[in-house]
Every structure is written in structure tokens, then in C-alpha cells.
Amino acid sequence: MSKIKKNLLVSICIFIIGGIIYGAIHMDIVKGESVQAIKIKVENINITKKPAVLKVKEEKKAMVAQKPVLKKRSDMVIVIDPGHASANSLAKEQQAPGSNIMKIKESGGAQGIKTKTPEYVVNMAVAVRLKSLLEKKGYTVIMTKTQNKLMLGNIARAKVGNTAKADLVIRIHADSNNNSSVKGASMLVPADTKNTNAIYKTSKRYGTIVLNNLIGSVGMTNRGVVERNDLTGFNWSVVPVILVEMGFQSNDYEDKLLATVSYQNKLSKALSEGIDKALIN
Numbered sequence: 001m002s003k004i005k006k007n008l009l010v011s012i013c014i015f016i017i018g019g020i021i022y023g024a025i026h027m028d029i030v031k032g033e034s035v036q037a038i039k040i041k042v043e044n045i046n047i048t049k050k051p052a053v054l055k056v057k058e059e060k061k062a063m064v065a066q067k068p069v070l071k072k073r074s075d076m077v078i079v080i081d082p083g084h085a086s087a088n089s090l091a092k093e094q095q096a097p098g099s100n101i102m103k104i105k106e107s108g109g110a111q112g113i114k115t116k117t118p119e120y121v122v123n124m125a126v127a128v129r130l131k132s133l134l135e136k137k138g139y140t141v142i143m144t145k146t147q148n149k150l151m152l153g154n155i156a157r158a159k160v161g162n163t164a165k166a167d168l169v170i171r172i173h174a175d176s177n178n179n180s181s182v183k184g185a186s187m188l189v190p191a192d193t194k195n196t197n198a199i200y201k202t203s204k205r206y207g208t209i210v211l212n213n214l215i216g217s218v219g220m221t222n223r224g225v226v227e228r229n230d231l232t233g234f235n236w237s238v239v240p241v242i243l244v245e246m247g248f249q250s251n252d253y254e255d256k257l258l259a260t261v262s263y264q265n266k267l268s269k270a271l272s273e274g275i276d277k278a279l280i281n
């Protein structure tokens with residue numbers, strides 16, 4: 001081997017060894033950088049994580065969003081209770097669960113001052129029309145009775161709504177007063193008692209909406225929403241319940257109207273629209 005070749009070989013060796021050493025050192029630096037980079041990345045992830053308070057707020061929001069959307073009409077049951085019967089019963093029943101007060105089951109309703117139309121006839125006429133209109137909107141409708149002669153006590157009527165787990169029970173009535181000039185419609189709702197506390201607010205809200213719609217559509221005097229703690233049919237109810245007094249049979253003008261099919265249609269239509277507003281909106 002010539003001296004030149006020897007030198008060349010030595011140079012190549014030095015170059016290769018140098019390269020290996022440089023590579024090793026450089027790898028360490030790169031490794032170092034890589035570890036740092038990972039650290040920074042982890043820190044970035046931690047930074048992008050939301051604070052606990054925000055997280056809880058968002059979880060709450062998600063829970064609200066998951067709450068069942070308002071029920072559809074087809075999922076709702078409405079019970080219609082046409083007031084009174086062609087037969088009366090002086091038998092008594094408990095005014096409320098656990099109460100000592102006993103009230104007559106069915107003392108009979110009002111009667112038209114001029115037309116002599118019994119209240120139960122008007123009530124049933126409106127109830128039957130209302131049933132049909134609500135069914136057209138998609139609701140399931142149950143009547144407490146469809147025959148005038150069927151005398152149910154108020155506890156039995158309330159139990160129809162309870163058993164059906166009704167979204168709303170509407171009791172249909174017409175009013176009467178010794179003063180024949182008194183006229184207009186009112187809505188009776190349960191007062192806030194230990195028996196009715198669970199249904200008080202909803203019943204009052206529904207009653208208010210339905211009455212306002214009735215007044216607005218039919219145009220009678222508004223006698224307001226009245227809370228009652230003495231109505232057996234309210235006290236035994238565990239589902240929202242309202243009782244509409246559609247006008248006074250003791251008033252000439254309203255008696256005549258209440259006895260006509262066209263006015264009964266008008267009342268039923270207004271009640272069905274009010275119920276729909278109450279339950280859907």
C-alpha cells in the first residue's frame with residue numbers, strides 16, 4: 001500500500017468514525033427536542049381542556065337538551081266530563097281524601113230560565129262536539145260518560161281521569177244565579193290544598209289559557225279563573241283538572257244561546273283551540 005493510499009484510508013476511517021460520533025450526538029439533541037416537543041404538546045392539550053365549571057355547565061346544557069321534547073298530541077289523553085245527569089242522587093261522598101265533609105253526589109244542574117233546557121243536555125252537547133274536534137287534532141279523548149242518564153258521583157268521575165293518567169280533565173258546565181242579569185263565563189280550578197298541591201299550578205295555567213281563548217273567540221263576559229277547595233271532583237283528582245262554566249242558564253240571553261247548536265259548536269271550537277294552546281305551547 002502506497003503512503004498516499006494509506007493516508008486516504010485513514011482519512012476515510014476518520015470521516016466515517018466522525019460521522020458516527022456526530023450522528024450519535026445529533027440524535028441526542030433531536031431526542032431532547034422530541035421530548036420537549038411532546039411536553040409542549042401535552043401542555044397544549046391541557047390548556048385546551050375546559051375548566052371544570054364550564055364543563056359542568058355544558059353537561060347541564062346537554063341534560064336539558066336531552067329532556068323529552070314536549071309531548072305530541074298523539075301521546076296525550078284528554079278526559080271530558082259532561083256535568084250532571086238526568087238522574088240525581090242524594091247519596092253522599094267524601095269531599096276530599098281524608099275529609100270529614102260529606103257532599104251530595106249529584107244534586108242536579110241548572111235549567112234554562114226561558115228554554116227550560118236541562119244543564120246536562122247543554123253540557124253533553126258541547127262535550128260530544130269537543131271530543132270530535134280534539135280527536136281531529138290527534139288527541140286521545142275519553143268521556144266520563146256518553147249517556148245523560150248515567151249518574152256518576154264526583155269521585156268516580158275524578159277516577160276516570162286518574163286511571164287514564166290524563167294530561168288534562170275538562171269538566172263541562174253551565175252556570176246559574178238568582179240574579180238573572182248575571183252572565184259570562186268562568187273557569188274553576190283547584191285551590192292549592194294538600195290534596196291538590198301537585199296539580200294546582202298546571203291546572204291554573206291550563207284553565208287560564210282555555211278561559212282566555214274562550215272569551216276571545218266567543219266574546220262573552222269574563223268572570224275570571226276561580227280557585228275552589230270544595231269541589232269533590234277536584235280534590236280526588238291527581239291529574240290537571242279544570243271546570244268551565246260556559247255561561248248562565250239563569251240569564252235570558254245566554255240561556256237561548258246555550259240551547260242552540262250553532263252556539264254549542266262555537267263553544268266547542270273555542271274550547272278545543274284553547275286546550276290545544278294550553279297543552280302544545
Ligand SMILES: [Zn+2]
Nearest residue numbers: 083109173174
Ligand atoms: Zn253544573
